[in-house]
Amino acid sequence: MALLRLHLHLHLHLHLPRPPLPARRNPALPSALSSSTTSCLWRGHLPASRLLCSSRPASPPDDASAAPPSIVAGLLDYLNESWTQFHATTEAKRQLLDAGFKLLSESDDWDLQPGGRYFFTRNMSCLVAFAIGEKYRVGNGFNIIAAHTDSPCLKLKPRSATIKSGHQMVNVQTYGSGLWHTWFDRDLTLAGRVILKATDGSFKHKLVKLTRPLIRVPTLAIHLNRTVNTDGFKPNLETHLVPLLATKHEDTTNSDDKSSSSTKVTHHPLLLQILSEEIGCDSDEIIGMELNVCDTQPSCLGGGNNEFIYSGRLDNLASCYCALRSLMDSSKMAEQLSNEKAIRMVAMFDNEEVGSDSMQGAGAPTMFQAMRRIIDSLMHQSMGEGALERAIHSSFLVSADMAHALHPNYAEKHEECHRPELQKGLVIKHNANQRYATSAVTAFLFKEIARIHNLPVQEFVVRNDMGCGSTIGPILASGVGIRTVDCGIPQLSMHSVREMCGKEDVDTTYRHFKAFFEMFSDIDRKLNVDF
Numbered sequence: 001m002a003l004l005r006l007h008l009h010l011h012l013h014l015h016l017p018r019p020p021l022p023a024r025r026n027p028a029l030p031s032a033l034s035s036s037t038t039s040c041l042w043r044g045h046l047p048a049s050r051l052l053c054s055s056r057p058a059s060p061p062d063d064a065s066a067a068p069p070s071i072v073a074g075l076l077d078y079l080n081e082s083w084t085q086f087h088a089t090t091e092a093k094r095q096l097l098d099a100g101f102k103l104l105s106e107s108d109d110w111d112l113q114p115g116g117r118y119f120f121t122r123n124m125s126c127l128v129a130f131a132i133g134e135k136y137r138v139g140n141g142f143n144i145i146a147a148h149t150d151s152p153c154l155k156l157k158p159r160s161a162t163i164k165s166g167h168q169m170v171n172v173q174t175y176g177s178g179l180w181h182t183w184f185d186r187d188l189t190l191a192g193r194v195i196l197k198a199t200d201g202s203f204k205h206k207l208v209k210l211t212r213p214l215i216r217v218p219t220l221a222i223h224l225n226r227t228v229n230t231d232g233f234k235p236n237l238e239t240h241l242v243p244l245l246a247t248k249h250e251d252t253t254n255s256d257d258k259s260s261s262s263t264k265v266t267h268h269p270l271l272l273q274i275l276s277e278e279i280g281c282d283s284d285e286i287i288g289m290e291l292n293v294c295d296t297q298p299s300c301l302g303g304g305n306n307e308f309i310y311s312g313r314l315d316n317l318a319s320c321y322c323a324l325r326s327l328m329d330s331s332k333m334a335e336q337l338s339n340e341k342a343i344r345m346v347a348m349f350d351n352e353e354v355g356s357d358s359m360q361g362a363g364a365p366t367m368f369q370a371m372r373r374i375i376d377s378l379m380h381q382s383m384g385e386g387a388l389e390r391a392i393h394s395s396f397l398v399s400a401d402m403a404h405a406l407h408p409n410y411a412e413k414h415e416e417c418h419r420p421e422l423q424k425g426l427v428i429k430h431n432a433n434q435r436y437a438t439s440a441v442t443a444f445l446f447k448e449i450a451r452i453h454n455l456p457v458q459e460f461v462v463r464n465d466m467g468c469g470s471t472i473g474p475i476l477a478s479g480v481g482i483r484t485v486d487c488g489i490p491q492l493s494m495h496s497v498r499e500m501c502g503k504e505d506v507d508t509t510y511r512h513f514k515a516f517f518e519m520f521s522d523i524d525r526k527l528n529v530d531f
Contacts, residue, residue, distance in 0.1 A: 002200075002503050006490050007419055009459045012450055016096070016402050019156055019292050021344070022102060022276070023499050026253070027315070028063055028446065032094075035062035038320065038413065038485070043262065044317065046372070047403055061358045062243075068507070070503075070507050071321070071322070071325050071506065071507060071510045072163050072301075072309070072503045072506055072507065074321070074325065075318060075506055076300065076301070076309065076318065078091060078298045078320075078321045079299035079311045079312075079314075079318075080298050081314060081319055082313065082523070083191040083209055083292070083294040083313075084148075084192050084193075084209075084289075084292045084294070085125040085149040085150045085151075085350050086124050086125055086193050086207055086315075087127065087207060087209065088123050088125075088149045088194060088317055088320060088348075089121055089127050089149055089348065090124060090207060092127050092129075092320070092324055092348065093119070093121060093127065094329065095324065095328065096119050097131055098315040099117075099328045100117060100332070101117045101118060101119050101129060101218070101328075101331060102116065102117065102118050102119075103118075103119060103120065103313075104118050104120040105120060106120055107124065108279075108379045110151065110373055111377065111512070112132060112374060112377040112378055113132070113461040114132050114133050114134050114135070114136050114378070115119070115132060115133075115134045115337050115338075116131075117129075117130070117132075117331055117336060118127050118131075118132075118275075119529070120370075122359065122360050122366060123350065123359065123368050124193070124205070124207075124352050125149055125150070125350035125360050126149070126276075126347075126348060126349050126361075126366060127149075127346075127347075127348045128345065128347045128348075128366065128367065128370050129151050129324070129327060129345065130142075130328075130343055130344060130345040130346070130348045130370070130374065131331035131337060131340075131341050131343070131344045131345075132337070132374070133337050133339075133340025133341050133342055133343060133344070133521075134180055134334075134338045134339070134340060135247075135338075135339060135340060135341045135394050135522065136340065136341060136342065136343060136378070137341070137496070138375055138378055138379045138387045139384070139391055139394070139523075140341050140342050140343070140344050140389065140390055140391060140394060141343075141392075141395035141396065141521075142163030142342060142343045142345050142371055142392075142393030142396075142482075143342050143343070143344050143345065143394075143395070143396055143516065143517060143520045143521065144295040144345040144346070144347060144396070144397045144398065144482070145315070145323040145326070145327070145345075145347075145349070145397075145398040145400055145513055145516070145517075146323075146346070146347040146349065146362065146367070146398070146399055146400065146473075146476060147319035147320045147323050147346075147347075147348055147349075147400045147401065147472075148319075148320070148348065148349045148350065148351075148352035148353070148356075148362070148397075148401065148472060148474055149316075149317070149320060149348050149349065149350050150174070150175075150176070150280075150316075150317045150350050150351055150352060150353050150354075151170060151313040151315055151316065151495075152174075152175060152176030152177060152178030152179075152353050152495045152524070153175050153176070153178065153292045153294070154173070154174060154175065154178075154183065154241070154243075154292070154293035155172060155173055155290070155291065155292055155295055156170065156171070156172055156190070156192075156267075156289070156290075156291045156292075156293070157171040157172060157173050158170070158173065158266070159266050159267075160266070160267050160268070160271070161266060161267050161268045161430050162242070162267045162505070163248055164242070165208075166247065166248045167245075167246070167247055167248060168244075168245040168247065168268050168270065169243065169244055169245060170215055170242065170243045170244075170245050170247040170250055170268070170271070171242065172241065172243060172293055173232070174237055174241070175292075175353065175354065176353030176354055176495070177353070177495060178242055178496075178497075179493075180235070180237060180268075181233050181235065182460070182493075182496040182497040182498065183217055183293070183295075183497050184217045184218070184219045184235070184243045185216070185217070185218060185219050185297050186216070186217070186297075186497055187213035187214060187216065187295070187296045187297065188213065188215045188216055188293050188295060188296065189210045189211065189212060189214040189215065189241060189272075189293075189294055189296050189309055190208075190210050190214060190275075190291045190292070190294065191207075191208060191210060191291065191292055191294045192207070192289065192290045192291035192292050192412040193205060193206065193207050193208065193290050193291075194206055194208055194275065194279065194286050194289045194290075195286075195287050195289075195290065195529055196279070196281055196285045196286060196287065196290070196464075197287045199286050203287075205266050206327065207277060207280075207290075208249050208275060208278055209262070209294075209418075210275070210278055211273065211296065212296070213296050214245070214274070215243035215244060215245050215293065216243060216244055217241060217242070217243050217244070218244065219233075224306075230409055245270065246361070248269075253506070257396070258442065265415060267289075267415070269283070270284055272499060285382070289358035292351050292477060294311050294312070295497050296499065297312075297498070299312070302500075302504065306503075307419055307423065307502060307503055308500050308501070308502060309421075309500060309501050309502070309503050309505065309506065310498060310500050311498070311499060311500075311503040312497055312498055312499065312500075313382050313498040313499075314402060314414045314489075314491055314500070315401070315402040315491065315494055315495065315499060316352070316400070316401050316402055316489045318402065318489055318491075318501060318506060318509075319400035319402065319489065319509075320348050321487065322400070322489075322506065322509045322510045322522045323346045323348070323398075323513055324346055324348075324508055324514050325510055325514075326346075326514040326516070326517055327344055327345075327346045328515035329514055330344065330517040330518050331344060336518075340521065341521050342394075342520075342521045343374065344466075344517045345367075346372075347366070347370075349361050349362040349366070349472060349531055350359060351399070352471070352481075354394070356475050361498055362472035362475045362476055362479075363475055363479070367476065367480060368479065368480050371388065371391065371392070371395075371480075372388050375387050375388050375391055376395075377505075381491050386394060392480060392481055392482055393481075394524075394525065395444070395483070395484075396442070396482070396483050396484075396486060396520060397437075397473070397476055397477065397480075397482045397484040397485075398481065398484075398485055398513070398516060399437060399471050399472055399473030399476065399477075399484055399485065399486045399487070400434075400444065400487060400488060400509075400513075401471040401472070401486070401488045402488045402489055402490075402491045402494060402501070403420055403427035403429060403460055403487070403488035403489060403490045403491065404460065404490070404491075404494060405413050405420055405421060405422050405490035405491055406419040406420060406421050406490075406493050407492060413463070413466070414463070415460075415463045415464075417461075418430075418461040419481040419492065420458040420460050420490045421457070421458070421490070421503065422491075422502040423455050423456055423504045423505060424490070424505070424510050424514050425450075425455060425456030425458055425500040425505060426450070426455070426457055426458070426459075426489065426505070426508060426509050427458045427459065427460050427487060427488050427489070427490050428443050428446065428457060428460070428485060428486070428487050429457050429459075429460045429461075429471075429487060429488065430448065430459060430460065430461050431461070431462065431468050433468070434474055435468040435469065435470040435474065435475040436468075436471065436473055436474065436486035437471075437473035437483075437484035437485070437486050438473075438484070438485050438486045438487075439483075441483070441487035441527070441529055442483050443483070444527075445520070445523060445524065445527065446485045446487065447489065448523055449512065449516055449519060449520065449523065450512055450515075450519075452515070452519070452523075453511065453512070453515045455508055455511060455512050455515070456508060457512075458490065462469065464518065471486050471488075473485075473486040482487065489501055489505045489506060489509050490502070490505060517524060
């Protein structure tokens, strides 16, 4: 009887409605946020203002006065703004303008001056920014950091509307080499750019970001796929990786009818309606679009000590932001360029994840053309033959792309003597077969900067029994003929919809890049290889 009473007590206790738990403030969110705003953020219903999950600065050490400033909060804001390569470039453009850089057009003449700071964009997914030293002389070199704005994702097909078993689905294509299983059961949405036709007959290019959860790729229940945990999750990327938008409207024709609306309509009217409401236009004004599927979960700090950054697109927006900030912060005051004899440059390219062969990718001559035009603009009088060639010979490129950190559950996947770890500093990448462009000379010069500033550096070599990835480093090194070192911030879950890295590595990378701009010219003069 006592056991029966205990059973009834437990049954009632477990099944009666529980009082609401007291609100707990997320440590990665600022205390000023109300509980409703916090809940709104984490459900993906994001406020119209800048995303706030990153506005709480990193916890300072005990001796905060001796600590260098952290850029982690700024990186989180940049990630939350930059859902696509277009938004990443636009946000970089905004920050450069706020920092006093002058916007150039590739279609106009350039009138450049020593001490000036400039930038231009291409396709609104590629950006080149540079600051000219006050003591620059034609023939001196360029000190460059290059990264890429794109990340593996799903993209809408040109004809995205399809209906499957009474559901409005959105046709997508895979971009890059993503871990596609991580995109299932995520609260997804769309962002990118659209082309609008105005009433006067002109056309407008406009960015759009739908911040609420809009689409989802549901997995099949285990009851209908009993062997998934033993045989592995092996979705067909054409038939199973199709996001669900809505149930079919009652007035929609049968999906089995070959003349159904799904074959006549390029995009679902519902999707066009949602886009037009977000943009503030009529649906028929939208005449073109290039949209990425995006995860709605904000970038944030995490881990037991709030030491990690959880985010999509860390590869490679973390490198982009570190490069961008280091350029702006190393040239924001006139005196910072007063003794500089070189040109400091940042190049952010698109399409690295698919080979860089595009007008906005590193395979295009964008950087080379920029270097030539800069020299032409500054060469007011004859400076002797081969000014561009002499400048390239004196130049140095840091190819910045995320690196593979040691995975504690898969340590055997790393070469025994080259195992980069989170929170242990920037990683220099080596490959004898030139999948990375690092040489003994370029590695030494880059490590010398770290040594002078007491910054940690790690090194990575892939195992001989595994294939090696690559970066834009070899593409630019061979295409331009510039000395190059490949490096990256160590991270886990690379190419997942949700990646992670250490926040200390972000600050270390920023300081390393900033020191590169500030002192490389002096270090480089001390080493002569071809004499």
